[in-house]
Every structure is written in C-alpha cells, then in structure tokens.
Amino acid sequence: MAGGPSTFHFKESATILKATGRSARNLRELREGIGRAPEKSIFHHTYEYFLNDFVLQYTNDFARWAGEFLEERALAERLTSIDPYESGGIEGVRKAILDVIDRYMEEFPAPRDVFPENEFYFNENVVLVFPVGIRAENLAEFLMAIKYVDPASLYYHFYDARTRLGGELNDFSAWFADVLGKKELAERVGLIDPFVHDLERIRGLILREVEEEVRRDMEGQP
C-alpha cells in the first residue's frame, strides 16, 4: 500500500561531496573564495551545515573555520548569527557573509594564515533524495515513525524543507496544518529553534510536541 494523498512519506537525503578546487589560507582568501564560489558551494557550506551531527557552536562552515582554525572568535560569532533562511536565498546569504567579513577586515586588516593543512576547501554536494519506506497516515503513526527515522530524514524534512517550501516552513508543520488541520501544533513545531540543537535534540522536541497533541486528542481536550 502506497498510502493516499494525505499520507506523510518520510524521505531522506544523502550527499556526496564534490571538490571545487578552490581553497583559502586566510580571511582575505576566504572572502575572495566566497565571492567567486558557485551557488551550490555556498549552499553546501551554509544550509547543509545542519546535516552535521556537531552543530552546536556554529551555524555554518565559514563560522566553524573562523572559530576553530583562524581562531578569530569574534568573527565566528558574527558569522554564526547569520540566518540563512532569512537572508533572501543563496545570494542573500553570500552577501550577508561578505558584509560580516568586510566589516571585520576593516577592524582587523592583517589576516594571518592558518597552520598548513587547515585551509578552507570550497566544496559542493550531489544530493540523492529517496523515500525511506516509512509513512504515517495520522498523528499516532507519525509519533511512532519520528522515533524511528534516521537523523538524515529529520534534516530533510525539518531543515532542507525550508529551502524547498520557502521561509520558516518545514515539512512536518506543513503536514500538520494542511492535512491534519492542526495549525497550533504546526506553529509549535515551527517555533523550534533550528540553530541551537543537534538533530537528536530536534527529534526529542518534535516528539514532545506531538506526544502532547496525541495525549490531548485522546483525553478529548481542546
């Protein structure tokens, strides 16, 4: 049974890295690289950062490199505060990052090189999207499924969806609101901060909201 139009089909995305051949040893070279990198590369280093299972200190690869390898913590902090979903698409993200770097370089104009082998490498991804064979017809089934799916599936529906659907929407909230008519639940899940949790924590938070909703339904509460 493939399920009807109201069925939520869990999907997942897997990525395969492609090297662009570009790299940077210091902030000036990073700035040049960001200016010239293909959109797919900017997308990979910002939006796809959340596929990592160690996201807590930074929100994109540029911030992580600035913090971990350039050891420019103030710059890392500013780059981390860029919200890719509110920057007007990839070109908007590129501009926001360049603005932060330009301002920083006005304050600190002499960038130092990183240790050899710690250069920043501009990459991009080939993305393979596939159904994982798990689906939900209602909230109770969703509750079971969300416990079981891989973190990469959470990434696809909670993060990647924002670039597909635009703005702050995620696939889960869209399904809760549009198919199940549960607008409040959709809003509560939409309010989960995507920048401060790893995927397992995101799973826990969604689970908590859905469990609460199922409990209310069972108890007949509004």
Next chain:
Amino acid sequence: VISGYVGIAPKGDLVLLQRLAKKLRGKRLLNVNSTRSGGGVAEILGRAMPIYHELGLDARWEVVKGDARFFETTKRLHNALQGKPQEITAQMWEHYLEVNAKNAGRLDLAADVVFVHDPQPAPLVRYRDGGKWVWRCHIDVSKPQPAAWERVEDICRNYDAAVFSVSKFARYLGLDQYVIRPSIDPLSEKNREMEPEEVKSTLERLGIPGDRPILLQVSRFDRFKDPVGVIRVFRMVRKYNRCILVLAGSSADDDPEGEAVLAEVREMADDDPDIYTLLLPPGSDREINALQRGATVILQKSLREGFGLTVAEAMWKGKPVIGGAVGGIPQQIVHGTTGFLVYSVEGAAFRVRQFLNNPEMGGRMGESGREHVRKNFLITRQVRDYLGIWYAMETGGAMLEV
C-alpha cells in the same frame, strides 16, 4: 552479507544502497588496481565486492600485472606525486605505458563504469571500451613534483571524473572531482565486537598488563607517525598519572627507514618497563582490535598522514582519541566533540592528562566518536557513495531522486 550491517550501519544508507542497486541492476561495474592483497585499497575492495554482488550488480575486480621495473617506476611515481623528488627516466615512463598497454590487451575493460585505483593502472583509460571512467586517487597529490604530475595529468584528462579521499588531497584536473572518504568494515576481524574476556586474554598473551590505564598508538614505525614524540608525551603524562604506553606497529623488515625509526624508539624508551613496543606481524587484526578495546586513551600523533583510518578504528571502539591535525585526521576528530586535535607534544600530553583525570569526558567523547564513525566512516557509506556517483554520472544533475 548486507543483513550483517542491519542494526550497525545507518538505516538510510542500507535503504539507499538497495534503491541505487535497483536503478543500476544488470549494469557492469569494474574496479582495477595493482594488487589483490596488501594495503588499504585491496582490503576495502575485497570487502566491498560481496556487497556489490549481493546487490545484484555485475561487479568485477581486475588487477594489472607488471614486472619489477614497472613496480619500481610506479613506486617512484607514487612518491613523486606525494611531493618527494624522484628520478623517473624517459625509458621508465615508456615501460610504464607499455605495461599498461599489455594489460589493456589482456583485461576485459568493457563495463558501464570503471573505477581505476591510483596511478599504477591509470593509463588503461587510453584503451577505454565504452562506459564511464573514474580515476580513484587514494594518495595526496596536492603538492606533487611538477614533472610527474604533468604526465599523470595528461593521462587523467581522459577520465570522466576523479575521486579523492579528502578535498585537500585533490588537484584540479578539469573534471568533476568527487570526495569519498575511506571507511572501515565493522564486521572485519579488526573491528568486530569482542567480549571483554577475549580482550583480556589477548592482552595477556601480548604481555600487556591490565592493572593501569593504557595509552596506545597503533602505526607503522615511521617518522611521520612520530613514535618518539609519543614517548615524550608519555613521560610528561606520567609525572602525575600512573599509566603505561603501548606502541604497536607492523614489522619493518622491508623498510630500512622503518628499522632506523624502531631503533630510535627503543633508544628513547631506554628499557623503561612501562613502555611496550610491539612489532606485530601482518594480519594481526585480532590483536589490534583487542589493544584498541583495552586502551584507555588512543593517540595518532602523526606529523604527516594519509587519511589515518586508525583514528576511525579507535573511535569505533568508543575510545577517546587525540590526533595530530594533519591529513584526514581532522575529518575524523571533531575537536572537543569526538576527541582532540593537537599540534605539539605538550598539547597531546595535556589532552591525555585531561582524559585520564576525567573518564566521564572521555566516555562522552568516545560515544560521540563511535556515532560519528557509524554515520560517516563505515563501508556501507563508501559503497553507497560509489554507486551514487555512478548514478549521478548516468543521470546528470546535482539533485537526484532515487
């Protein structure tokens, strides 16, 4: 074969493997390298082939044959591509191409995708017989000797794509260049689960006492692995901590430099009863597995490194790891999350002391490390990536529905 990975590898990887195989079923995949045994490439190919077959792919593995002169040339080429000055005469180049031409006549190169591993068989691409050809370069060619690179570049331009292990090992060839990180097989003798009794008895057999914390480094006796530096780390750590050091490496019989390094290590150890230098024969996978499982902290304090899969092996056993920030080690160690990256003997010693005195932190990072390996460095992910590249090359595009 694949069912063995259920419950170990991420579910999504296994689903995607099946889906990609369904799309590619009946098509022919060919791997070509220069040896059937010995070395990481042959090891992983040997373990990947049964997976390809079980997925229903017509997969073959061919090996180029050559004489001593051919392999002397390819050894020099290998070194030159990694930046070491080497003399490769015009006659040697000619012989290298001739041997490949003979192999092209002997081997069936017809396939839908051909993965050619490393420089030895690279010229086979001149005899391609349809299909997509991918040069799989396992070595770091980022700073090669220019003359050697020029020749290889000329050959490799005939490929459809290249694959490197890490972005920083790559050199631009004007082709699509993918990055596939190497992997470990969780079902192999070196990485399989082991009961504590087996760990204990293996360590006893190796003469390693179990009454104190064990610091371990597993690597060849090679200056780039800095075993002498590891002894200095141990001496700094021991000032405040009771522990022993185990340096375990393979035999250095065929490597004159290896013997010299081993002599330096023994001199530096100076008959210290708490330093155990183990020369393990090839194939000591069970012993390495037990040593890694019995260790308290595992080091890979390399000064220069290829990918450094011993780090993933250690992390797979849930151990806190400390590694030099070189080669592929920063890909595996997320500093402060799955272990620590270090740049000096002093830095390594400080991190060892932190782990010894804070076992809870070590346990937490060890667990994160194991999960990081599970998601990123298992053979199922690597096979998935090869099939993914093949599928992407067949269909085109950067976002593919499978």
